[in-house]
Amino acid sequence: MTLKRHTQKAIPIIFTATLLLILLHIKDPDVVKASAQLTAFAYRKTVNIYSNPHYRHTGRTLKKLSGGQEISITPINKSWNRVNFLINGHYGYVHSNDILKDESTGSYHIYSLRKHTNIYNTPYPYGKKNTVFYSIRGSQSLTVVRMDRNWYKTVVTVKGKHDTGYVHHNDLNLAVTQKNNHYYASKSASNVYADAYSGVRSIIARIPRGHVLYGHSFSGNWNIVTINGRTGFIHNADFYKNNSFHRNFLIAFGDSVTRGSSADIDNGTTQYSWVHYLPSELGLSRVENYGVSGSAVAVRSDRKDSFQERESWINSHGKHPDTILVIVSINDFRHDVPLGSFDVRSRYTFFGGLRNFSEYLQRNNPKAKIIYMTPLTQNAVPTYSTYEKNGLGLSQDQYAAAIKRTASYYGLELIDMQHDRFVNTQMNPFDPAIKKQYYTDGLHMNKAGYFLLSKEIARRLLNN
Incomplete structure (x- = not known):
């Protein structure tokens, strides 16, 4: 009887507690x-x-x-x-x-794939409401932002007005990882097309057999190249690709420009050097940066870090690089190092030091590809700019000529960066706007400058 009374009292309490929990939950x-x-x-x-x-x-x-x-x-x-x-x-x-x-994540620089790629005013996929307000013809570049697995949004300009539109993933080239390569023409007249879409393709150039173009993969059978400043498309049937740097171990040797000085607050990091980006550009397996700020080719009495005094770094700990890439120092010109004579092996002249350094590289790295690059055009103060004479009355061109003569004598590859067309237009330090955008002082670059330089050096390496 007592148990029954307790049970009867407990029922309202349990019901009330349960109701309270339900009310709290709703x-x-x-x-x-x-x-x-x-x-x-x-x-x-x-x-x-x-x-x-x-x-x-x-x-x-x-x-x-x-x-x-x-x-x-x-x-x-x-x-x-x-x-x-x-x-x-x-x-x-x-x-x-x-x-x-619209949970947009990440922007992509991609290309349209269709003969006509539609840009819609809404990503709704059911006909009437999916109004086309812009159409792209052929393979054109787009910057898009992913919304979900099917739809991307982009900004297009129609009659001077910027509008947001939506494009389906089936119309975009998203599947192929873009790998940089150089492409050899395999036919007597290998075609470069304006578009990669199926149908009638206009030819913008015909490349003789054996000539090389630089570019990257686009789709299963197509690749993108740049020719005469214009984007073109080449087919695997007309070109074969070869990247001689793939899986290479590369050592970059030079001065502060190689090191990447001034690109970060610690004024000497290699994290943002142009060298840092080469593995992704060239498919390298390993890269080491031996750039030292202020280093010159010749031995100087006030320093102990000339190219000749540091040359053993390249083979320290039994290292044997596949490629040795050297931007020859600008510091010999900027600090009045004598040119000397090609036939005199003085460690204290530019010619003598460069010959000593070259012979060390060849003697200790007989299987390596050795590439010299002339110093870039520079407009830094307070020392001499590219178009001024130094304290010895010598020009930067004369030091560049010495590099070219030495490279030719020893059979080394040479890239003339001082007269590189891209660098002297798109990265010209004498243009105030460009200097502000890419340089910290007219010689050393910021992060954006070194990144852009890496693209051009990779292009020159693959096309050299």
Whole structure:
């Protein structure tokens, strides 16, 4: 009897506690946890906005959206989202399966694939509402931002006005990893096309057999190249690719420009040097940076870090690089080192030091590819710029001529960076706007400058 009375008393208590828990669990649908607002699109022909986020099929419908209609939402959880406007004094809720959320991640520089690639004013995929407001003809570059697995958004300019549009992934070249290569023409007249899409292709150039173009992969059978300043497309049937630097161990040797000085606050890091980017540009397996700020080719009485005094670094610990890439120092010119005579082996002259250094490289690295580069055009103060004479009355051109003569004598590859067309136009330190954009002082570069330089050096290496 006592047990029965206790049980009867306990039932109301349990019921009350259960009811309280239920009431606590049910939240006011208008009160949601703060979350980032998103843009979304109705992704069905008709999408319902409900009065309650828990009753998709039984809740009252406050409003219907037509397919492709754009709205602003605040996600509550994975399934439900509150619309960010009032409907008859109440907020409504839309299910995640009925909308496409614009959760954009990462931008991509890619190319259109179709003969005509449509840019839509909404990513809604069902016909009438998917209005085309712009069409791209052939293979053209686009910068896009991914929305989901199917849709990307981009900005296009129509009649001088910038508009956001949407493009489907089937129309874009997204599948192929872009690997840099140089491509050898395999036919007597290998065609370079203006477009890679199927159909009638216009030919912009014919390349003789054996000639080389620099570029990167585009799709299964197509590659992108640059010729005469214009983007072109070549087919694997007309060209074969070869990257002699793939899986190479490369050592870069030089002065502060090689080291990457001034690109970061520690004024000497190699993290942002042009050398840092070469593995991804050339497919190298390993790279080491032996750039030292202030280092010259010749031995100087006030320093102990000339090329000749550091040459053993290249083979220290039994290292045997596949490629030795040397930007010959600008410091000999800037600090009045005598040119000397080609026939006199003085460690204290530019000619003598360069010959000593070259012979060390060849003697200790008989299987390595050795490449010299002349110093870049520079416009730094307070010392001499490229177009001034130094204290000995010598020009930078005269030091560059000595590098060329030495490289020719020893049969070394040479890249003349001082007279590189791209560097002297797109990276010209005598242009005030370019100097401000890419340089810290007219000689050393910032991060953007070294990155751009790496692209040009990679191109020259593959085309050399």
